[in-house]
Amino acid sequence: MIKPPLTILLAAPRGFCAGVVRAIDIVERALALYGAPVFVRHEIVHNKFVVDSLKAKGAIFVKELDEVTDTTRPVVFSAHGVPKSVPAMAAARHMFQLDATCPLVTKVHMEAQRHHAEGFEIILIGHQGHPEVIGTMGQLPDGAVRLIETVEDARRISVLNPEKLAYITQTTLSVDDTRDVISELQRRFPSIRGPYKEDICYATTNRQEAVKSIAPRVQLLLVVGAPNSSNSQRLVEVGARHGTPRSLLVQRASDLDWSTLEGLSVIGITAGASAPESLVNEMIDAFRDHYDVAVETVSLREENVAFKLPRELRETSTAP
Numbered sequence: 001m002i003k004p005p006l007t008i009l010l011a012a013p014r015g016f017c018a019g020v021v022r023a024i025d026i027v028e029r030a031l032a033l034y035g036a037p038v039f040v041r042h043e044i045v046h047n048k049f050v051v052d053s054l055k056a057k058g059a060i061f062v063k064e065l066d067e068v069t070d071t072t073r074p075v076v077f078s079a080h081g082v083p084k085s086v087p088a089m090a091a092a093r094h095m096f097q098l099d100a101t102c103p104l105v106t107k108v109h110m111e112a113q114r115h116h117a118e119g120f121e122i123i124l125i126g127h128q129g130h131p132e133v134i135g136t137m138g139q140l141p142d143g144a145v146r147l148i149e150t151v152e153d154a155r156r157i158s159v160l161n162p163e164k165l166a167y168i169t170q171t172t173l174s175v176d177d178t179r180d181v182i183s184e185l186q187r188r189f190p191s192i193r194g195p196y197k198e199d200i201c202y203a204t205t206n207r208q209e210a211v212k213s214i215a216p217r218v219q220l221l222l223v224v225g226a227p228n229s230s231n232s233q234r235l236v237e238v239g240a241r242h243g244t245p246r247s248l249l250v251q252r253a254s255d256l257d258w259s260t261l262e263g264l265s266v267i268g269i270t271a272g273a274s275a276p277e278s279l280v281n282e283m284i285d286a287f288r289d290h291y292d293v294a295v296e297t298v299s300l301r302e303e304n305v306a307f308k309l310p311r312e313l314r315e316t317s318t319a320p
């Protein structure tokens with residue numbers, strides 16, 4: 001059978017960011033040093049494939065610490081960060097805790113604490129219910145951080161003192177949408193204090209920029225990622241806004257509906273920050289079964305960010 005030609009534009013950078021690599025390393029290193037099981041509070045990163053492979057190695061995922069049945073075992077907190085109450089509870093139960101919070105999320109936590117210590121009211125731009133937002137709001141007493149999501153929210157919010165006001169953001173938002181929300185806040189509250197350096201992280205920004213560069217050239221953009229992954233969802237939106245007629249989130253190649261994928265000549269593929277490269281390769285291989293595929297990598301910039309592991313895991317083994 002002669003297969004029709006298909007060009008796949010592969011966006012770069014894509015996939016794993018430094019925070020995700022570090023979080024997975026923390027669980028794997030804890031398993032290697034201390035043996036199974038290692039408890040992990042929440043999905044370590046938002047990807048079922050990653051979670052399932054860690055489960056197979058001996059990680060046990062729990063929603064809350066009270067589900068941890070053996071407190072002599074290590075417990076890891078996810079890359080999204082946790083409210084202060086979580087390490088406090090772990091300490092009260094004498095648990096051996098390992099914090100996989102991404103250092104770029106910790107940076108936002110520290111900004112929030114600094115603003116609060118200086119008597120500023122804080123507006124957090126983010127998505128309600130996302131674990132990172134819950135973790136960031138939980139750094140300070142209830143009511144100290146006010147959450148907004150949209151320009152409309154920024155237009156409506158009333159504040160105590162416009163001269164003592166600061167904003168912070170979730171790390172995985174749409175760069176463009178967030179710029180609009182910040183502009184509205186700055187219009188209404190010209191003295192509002194912002195981060196010294198963007199809160200939206202380098203990985204989120206780079207992946208969105210890479211999608212913008214291929215979106216106008218492709219008939220379909222596939223974002224490999226999970227439905228609960230904020231940065232993956234944003235990539236789908238960025239693709240749709242920058243010229244791709246169809247922009248879809250896909251978890252695995254087996255989720256593709258081939259009846260809707262006929263007659264294509266150029267598609268784009270990217271992956272969210274928590275999606276492993278093996279799933280991208282699986283997707284390309286699936287297209288090879290149907291098309292005569294040529295892959296062209298469109299590279300926007302190189303990334304060379306890496307974060308250190310927690311000290312306990314860098315040193316040689318000691319029993320927890």
Ligand code: SF4
Nearest residue numbers: 017019102171201273
């Ligand atoms: Fe850290 Fe950004 Fe990755 Fe989130 S997406 S884990 S903030 S590097």
